[in-house]
Structure formats: structure tokens, C-alpha cells
Amino acid sequence: MNDQIRELQTIIRDKTASRGDFMFSADRLVALKIRLVVEEGLNQLPYKECMVTTPTAKYCEAMEQGLRDCCRSIRIGKILIQSDEETQRAKVYYAKFPPDIYRRKVLLMYPILSTGNTVIEAVKVLIEHGVQPSVIILLSLFSTPHGEFSIRQ
Secondary structure: OOHHHHHHHHHHHOOOOOHHHHHHHHHHHHHHHHHHHHHHHHOOOOOOOOOOOOOHHHHHHHHHHHHHHHOOOOOOOEEEEEEOOOOOOEEEEEEEOOOOHHHOOEEEEOOEEOOOHHHHHHHHHHHHOOOOHHHEEEEOOEEOHHHHHHHHO
16 A cells, blocks of 8 residues: 555545546556556566666656656656766756746656766756755666765765
């Protein structure tokens, strides 16, 4: 049980909920619970370890789709930051946000946190656009200890 499940259960039990809100919340709740049960079953299967090269862009797309699957009318901004392989310096190439981003809570989705340099740069860009650091929530799938340490500084 978590806050999202509580919210979804509240909506589907509310007799004043619209049909659209009921259906959206019920579909999300069923999918979430089924997914959790299936994932736990898969955890019981054997596996073998292997090394892979990770395509970061695909994870970004998957995270955005996952967010859109959970939130129908969410406003999404974009930041393109690349790190130089040799110097590890992050450079911002593109940033576009909703005009009122400074009034919002921000989910900063960064799938693979290795050095932390690009996340730190992204936070700087958000601050430059008036976002307070206290409203930035970092969502990451994978992190190195070094990356986690860097962003906590």
C-alpha cells in the first residue's frame, strides 16, 4: 500500500467521480496490481548475469511514457545535456519548459545516474528558470554510489 494506490482506491470508491476518472483510475490500479504480482513471480525464476551497453535515450523515452501512462494531462519540459567523455563536463544543448514551471513541483527524470554531473547541471538549469531546489524530485532507474554521492553534495 502506498499513496498512489490509496488515491486510486479513493477515486474508484467515490460516488461523485466521473466515469472517465473512474475508468482511468480503475485501469491504472488493475494494471499496477497485476504488474506487481507478475514481477514478483518473475523474481522467482533463475537468471544469469551478463554485461550490456546501455542505450540511455531508450530509457528516457520509457520513463516519459510511464509518466504519461500515470498522468493524463501532465506538462512535460525537456532538457538535452551531454557530458564530454574525457572531461566529464556536462553541457546544456536545449531546454524548454512550461512557462509557469517556477510554480510547479518538478519530476526530474534521469534514468541512469553515473557521475551525477548531468543531473547537477539539469538542477542548475531548473533553478535558472525559477524552480526552487526543494520542489525537484529526482526519478532514476539506476545509480552508482559515486553519482548518488555527487548529487547529495
